[in-house]
Amino acid sequence: MKRNFRxxxxxxxxxxxxxxxxxxxxxxxxxxxKIDIRLDDxxxxxxxxxxxxxxNISEKNIDTLYLHLYANxxxxxxxxxxxxxxxLKKMMQKExxxxxxxxxxxxxxxxxxSWDVDETRMMIFLFEPLKPGRDIELSLEFELKLxxxxxxxxxxxxxxxxxxxxxxxxxxxxxxxWKDFPYHYFTEFFSDFGTYDxxxxxxxxxxxxxxxxxxxxxxxxxxxxxxxxxAEKVHDFAWCASPDFRIRKTNIDGVEVVFLLLPGDLYKYQxxxxxxxxxxKYCNSHFGRYPYSKLVIVDxxxxxxxxxxxxxxxxxxxxxxxFLPENIRLDEEILIHELVHQWWxxxxxxxxAEEAWLDEGFTTYxxxxxxxxxxxxxxxxxxxxxxxISDQNLAKWVYLKYPKLDPIFKPSWEFVNSTSYxxxxxxxxxxxxELLENIIGEEKMDTLLKEYYNRYQFKHPKxxxxxxxxxxxxxxxxDSFFKEWLFETKTCDYEVRKIKSEKKEKIxxxxxxxxxxxxxxxxxxxxxxxxNGEKIKExxxxxxxxxxxxxxxxxxxxxxxxxxxxxIVLDANVNNNGLSTKPYRxxxxxxxxxxxxxxxxxxxxxxxxx
Ligand SMILES: [Zn+2]
Numbered sequence: 280m281k282r283n284f285r286x287x288x289x290x291x292x293x294x295x296x297x298x299x300x301x302x303x304x305x306x307x308x309x310x311x312x313k314i315d316i317r318l319d320d321x322x323x324x325x326x327x328x329x330x331x332x333x334x335n336i337s338e339k340n341i342d343t344l345y346l347h348l349y350a351n352x353x354x355x356x357x358x359x360x361x362x363x364x365x366x367l368k369k370m371m372q373k374e375x376x377x378x379x380x381x382x383x384x385x386x387x388x389x390x391x392x393s394w395d396v397d398e399t400r401m402m403i404f405l406f407e408p409l410k411p412g413r414d415i416e417l418s419l420e421f422e423l424k425l426x427x428x429x430x431x432x433x434x435x436x437x438x439x440x441x442x443x444x445x446x447x448x449x450x451x452x453x454x455x456x457w458k459d460f461p462y463h464y465f466t467e468f469f470s471d472f473g474t475y476d477x478x479x480x481x482x483x484x485x486x487x488x489x490x491x492x493x494x495x496x497x498x499x500x501x502x503x504x505x506x507x508x509x510a511e512k513v514h515d516f517a518w519c520a521s522p523d524f525r526i527r528k529t530n531i532d533g534v535e536v537v538f539l540l541l542p543g544d545l546y547k548y549q550x551x552x553x554x555x556x557x558x559x560k561y562c563n564s565h566f567g568r569y570p571y572s573k574l575v576i577v578d579x580x581x582x583x584x585x586x587x588x589x590x591x592x593x594x595x596x597x598x599x600x601x602f603l604p605e606n607i608r609l610d611e612e613i614l615i616h617e618l619v620h621q622w623w624x625x626x627x628x629x630x631x632a633e634e635a636w637l638d639e640g641f642t643t644y645x646x647x648x649x650x651x652x653x654x655x656x657x658x659x660x661x662x663x664x665x666x667x668i669s670d671q672n673l674a675k676w677v678y679l680k681y682p683k684l685d686p687i688f689k690p691s692w693e694f695v696n697s698t699s700y701x702x703x704x705x706x707x708x709x710x711x712x713e714l715l716e717n718i719i720g721e722e723k724m725d726t727l728l729k730e731y732y733n734r735y736q737f738k739h740p741k742x743x744x745x746x747x748x749x750x751x752x753x754x755x756x757x758d759s760f761f762k763e764w765l766f767e768t769k770t771c772d773y774e775v776r777k778i779k780s781e782k783k784e785k786i787x788x789x790x791x792x793x794x795x796x797x798x799x800x801x802x803x804x805x806x807x808x809x810x811n812g813e814k815i816k817e818x819x820x821x822x823x824x825x826x827x828x829x830x831x832x833x834x835x836x837x838x839x840x841x842x843x844x845x846x847i848v849l850d851a852n853v854n855n856n857g858l859s860t861k862p863y864r865x866x867x868x869x870x871x872x873x874x875x876x877x878x879x880x881x882x883x884x885x886x887x888x889x
Pocket of ligand 1: 617
């Protein structure tokens, strides 16, 4: 029986490798875990036993396995993670912010294996190579000292939040390359899918939830309890525990949404539940069903530094945004963003370290679509005292501040700083998708994203895979579009330079001089308004550096506006898009100058936040 089972498994793996880019490929767990841990909540230490079941889906024999030990980023004030941040060095000199993930033993087939640790990376040396299609079961013993929370894992008083916390396999690619990046300050994650069976023993007073489903809970004689979770088709297991959580539950589109709220934040439930409903329903209908029947939304307790984070089947919300009136929709923006990650980060799960835009850019773009659909195109983020700010205003303004620092496509740790990382992989990337939508139309864009999501769920697609789907769905060659916008720092800027108008007999002869200041060529539309109210639409292919548009009209020209429908959302200077023959303040200019003062701080905050 066992032999037959192994043959079937090898056959399945063979199919998986062959068909890794085909929609019909079966899902196969690559890295699965059985973890038993005990939380010492006084010492903030977790003692753990872990079994890892790892399949070699590459084409090569593997003699070394690579793992991530992310918690070691907090082991001293000189780790890569700390060195790359501006603010952590001083903090990390305090003992309470320090943590570590110590490996005690590693075994396979009951024999001890040798291993080595390089800060957040671990190497396990096998006795004999692991052949393609073969799996291995490893047993590890570890000790995790939790830091007072700085980022993504740790504690604050009696509250615990843990993501990416256990010894975790790095991704082995088909060609035999390991994606075993060290933990960088603004790098996110990349992991294989698998099955998780996690038992957590902790004092009775804690309310706990996490990725997956609680399948057992038992009281122990020593005033502790053991809670067992099971999750399938996920690539991390995150959990939160606090004695203070208040539970609220709702069912949205067949998904049980569990809110873990802190007592002071109970009033937020209604608003958060409404935002969750909007986001879940949008993504279910636009991309494909959320593949699980539970989602946990945790009110975290760690102030602004704690961030809102996304984990499979679990997201956290920052608590310390004070009560905001309904027309400041920061809670909605953040919750929708984190929830949308369930599709792009949780299910599609591209390499966030090297191609972060495939998650953050897609998530930011989708968040904007939902905000616009639900709360209107203008003022969907803020609509107060006559000031209207939309999610799109925010993205454009951020992009305009730093249009040329880095391209979007780049390993996260190679960006000049965290601001450039944020501007590119979140905001510019979201605008590139919006620009693509403006070129191919909303209907095609919907088809494209649906096709991409369904084809590549659980498969770690790369940028090239997305481009291929885009070309297939649209029937257009899009390689130069993506090359310029993703891989280069070129900009696009068209200008109305001059308007000359002379009356000859009863006819006005007008020349509108248009310029192309950027390197990226886009076809543009021009809207001419005459003094009698007549409107004329013209087009320019935008290829030359300049172009004279000549018109003969009965009424005098009043204004010329380039891209009047705002399709080129990545225009690097919108202030030169219009000219008027009369004193005339172009509304977009007014809008930008009004917001300039306070947008600066909001933007920096948003970049730091996600
Ligand atoms: Zn995000």
